[in-house]
Amino acid sequence: APGGTVIVTATIHAHEMREIAAGLQGSGVALIDSPVSGGRPGAQGGTLTLMLAAEDEALERNRTVLEAISRTIHHVGRAPGDGQVVKACLQSLIGAIFVATYEMSVLAGKAGVSGEVLRRVIASTGAANGLTDGSLEHIIARRFEDTGSGIGTMWKDLTVSLELARRLGVPMHSTATAMQLFQAGMAKYPGGDNQSVARVIEEIVGAELKP
Template sequence: MIRDEPKQRLVAEGGIAAATNAEVGEGADVVFVMVVNDEHVRDVLFGENGLIETLRPGAAVILTATIGKQQAQDIAARLSGKGIHMIDSGVSGGLPGANAGTLTLMASGPKAVFDENLDVLRAVGDENGIFHVGEEIGAGQVVKACMQALVGVTFQGTFEALVLGAKAGVKAEVLLDVLGSSVVGSTLFKRTTSFVIDRDFVDTGSHIAVTWKDLGLTLDLAREAAVPMPSTALANQLFQTGKTMFPGEDNWAIVKVLEQMADTIVTSDKA
């Protein structure tokens, strides 16, 4: 389904709206496909009025959705049958990075295709954050899966630390200031803690269900590669719990799961 509101915003910014995916592909040299899951990707590309109907041989699809290694390879093979190139490029940076055009890109596929489309990648990616991670389609998915493992356990550790501090009588701003200036003071820690302090759990651009899906794909790859990932598995279960309890909310809402378990609330000077 093509939503009307984003189309209106595009037009307001000087863009040209299209009625169908096929219309987007008409005359296009490169098309970004940035959707949630494998089903959405296949619908955009191969569904009714899909891009496959109009993209010319030699055009490129830049796939930024996190869908898994095998799925990306299957889609690339199908596009290749029509003479269409694909760059498999996971992204990181969230809503702020997307809005600023400073996403980190982990692109895989033939280097020649990557080089040919580098200027297009620079339109959405940070100049120092665009990486060619391998010639084989799917390598981008693998790098993103590794990143999501670290994201998941960082979320889990952040929530646990905040709840421990709250239960033991330390306000969240103190943890933000001290831990944020320490070796563990990542951008993710600081951003997550700020949202928790503000109790801002809805419409922040980072939904629980997406992270839960991504962690599931990481664990799928771990099973395929016979790699034990106990911390990631626990983070996935925590997100499963949060998705069940707070299905319409964003990642930061997971803290409420641990708050309920510990019978406390992460407090701040704003409270």
């Protein structure tokens, strides 16, 4: 209804967000393009990160609603699609970190390195990050489902990143590799979480990361 606001928190193509905006033009309904990061834990805890694109007035009018689900709101632009572009860039980085972690975990497992030793070493270096540490924790504990990171979602997000890169003519070798590995993981473990990619690599080499 006129005076209302549509808030899109899904990760979709930037051009799809612009199509939504075109459909709302002249309706009196504001649009907030606000993909999120933080997964199920962030949603449940109200600590999601928002990459938000909207006019200032729409943001302020809906700030209370947005702050109910987010601890960090980044106002990244005003044009529909601006939020989706930032999210696509973020997901390309996250995908690369994930697959590097999974490959490294299998290499360490094959070489006989203790998983907990590996976690401690990485945590004390410049390579430390929450994605790697959380992934290693799940892999060591053999938790590949119901950890709040469905593999299909990450695969979809990487295809969004690659489509943006295709449209802009930007080569994205790491992102393309990550997408293919996630596709392999999804084919073998369609109900699994992100770290199921590590299981696929483990099965190829016949080794897994032990505590």
